[in-house]
Amino acid sequence: MERELEKLLKKSRxxxxxxxxxxxxxxFNQQGALAHGDIEKRTGEKFDRVTVYRTLQAFLTKGIIHTIPTNDNSIRYALCKDTCEEGHxxxxxxxxxxxxxxxxxxxxEIIIPEIKLPKGYASNQVEMIVSGICRACKKG
Amino acid sequence: MERELEKLLKKSRxxxxxxxxxxxxxxFNQQGALAHGDIEKRTGEKFDRVTVYRTLQAFLTKGIIHTIPTNDNSIRYALCKDTCEEGHxxxxxxxxxxxxxxxxxxxxEIIIPEIKLPKGYASNQVEMIVSGICRACKKG
DNA sequence: TAATAAGATGCAACTTTGTTGCAAAATATT
DNA sequence: AATATTTTGCAACAAAGTTGCATCTTATTA
Structure with missing residues (x-):
């Protein structure tokens, strides 16, 4: 495990x-997204707040994680499955x-469907966020 | 204009x-979304910051405006066209x-297409955000 | 329309969140 | 192992958001 992570980091220089x-x-240990706050909590004040910010920023620009739009004031980050090029x-x-x-x-496994934009608009990226009750909570 | 706004407010108690x-x-005067910061700027420091927060909160719970998910740390608000019930x-x-x-x-005019969720998930709301270059900027 | 009740505002003080510069420490390179 | 390069943590700060409370404004009612 540690080895794999090291590899990924090294590959990203x-x-x-x-x-x-x-x-x-x-x-890697959780199937979902993490906000800055979550990370601070789960690392147990092991690292400085600034370090967490900078680490996330680094992962982001290297394409290791991506952001997910939210309705509240917290950016959420999730692992990129397929390796993404820097920036793009x-x-x-x-x-x-x-x-x-x-x-x-x-x-x-759910791919965002294509849509037609009005004339004059150029699309660059599309995000789709569904909210509701997840599998785990529905059962419980 | 003022009258209409008054009506809307009164209807929302x-x-x-x-x-x-x-x-x-x-x-009403702008075809788009506003973040808290935009509002503070455009009202020209006329109102206290706290008032702006509370006003947005009030509009939100009364269903006059809705939030739009973003990738940065700012909640964006937009008018609801069709009047929405409180909460829902x-x-x-x-x-x-x-x-x-x-x-x-x-x-x-662009309706979000339907998607099929994996088994066990229940959808409540769907958001779709396209980013790119808008009509006005493409021309300029 | 004046008097009262209900609600909204602004201020102050505070908490939380995010940023920057810089010296010390850790990692990478030779 | 020695040096160069990065990264870290601290301090100090800036920005964003929250809460309690006295004051003022809006709504209500007689």
């Missing part, structure tokens, strides 16, 4: 440090936000 | 005040965010 490995681990990142899957548990999940 | 009328006017708000149109001018527009 990021030096392998404690914080990066731990934070990356968090993403494109997700094409639907995101699901559970109103019960609050978790955000990537529905990798 | 909100008392008619200076700030509410002015802020509501802002929404449903938009079905696509939102467009211009990477050039930064404006968010409601594409009222």
């Amino acid at each position: 990021l030096s392998v440090t404690d914080s990066r490995v731990k934070i990356l681990e968090l993403f 990142h494109h997700d094409n899957h639907v995101h699901f936000v559970c109103n019960d548990c609050g978790n955000t999940t990537c529905l990798e | 909100l008392s008619v005040t200076d700030s509410r009328v002015k802020i509501l006017e802002l929404f 708000h449903h938009d079905n149109h696509v939102h467009f965010v211009c990477n050039d001018c930064g404006n968010t527009t409601c594409l009222e």
Whole structure:
């Protein structure tokens, strides 16, 4: 596990440090999205707030994670499945936000359908966020 | 105009005040979404920051405006075309965010296509945000 | 329309969130 | 192992958001 993470970091030309490995681990160990706050909580005040910000920023520009639009004031981040080139990142899957548990999940298998824009508009990226009750909460 | 706004406020059981009328006017006078910051700027420091927060909150719970998910840390608000019941708000149109001018527009005429969710998921609301270059910026 | 009740506003003080510069520490390179 | 390069944590700060409370405004009613 640690090895894999190291590889990913090295491939992205990021030096392998404690914080990066731990934070990356968090993403791998959970099937969903994390906000900055979640990460601070789950790392247990191990790293400085600034480090978390910078780590997320680094992962973002290297295309290791991507952002998911939200309705509240917190950017959510999730792992990119297919490796994305720096800068040019494109997700094409639907995101699901559970109103019960609050978790955000990537529905990798659900592809965002194409739409026709009005004349004069040029599309660059499309996001689709479905909210409702997730599988786990429906059962419970 | 003022009359219409007053009517809308009264219908929502909100008392008619200076700030509410002015802020509501802002929404009516522009075809797009506004973040808290935009509103503060455009009202020209006329109202206290706290008032703006509380006004938006009030409009939101009364179903006068709705939020649009964003990738940055700012909630964007837009007018609800069809009046929405309190709490239960449903938009079905696509939102467009211009990477050039930064404006968010409601594409009222573009309806969000239906999608099939994996088993066990229940959908409640769907948001679709397209980003790129808007008509105005493409011309300029 | 004046008096009262209900509600909204602004201020102050505070908390939370995010940013920047810089010295010290860790990692990478030779 | 020594040096160069990065990254980290701290401090100080800026921006964004929240809460309680006295004051003022709007609504209500007689």
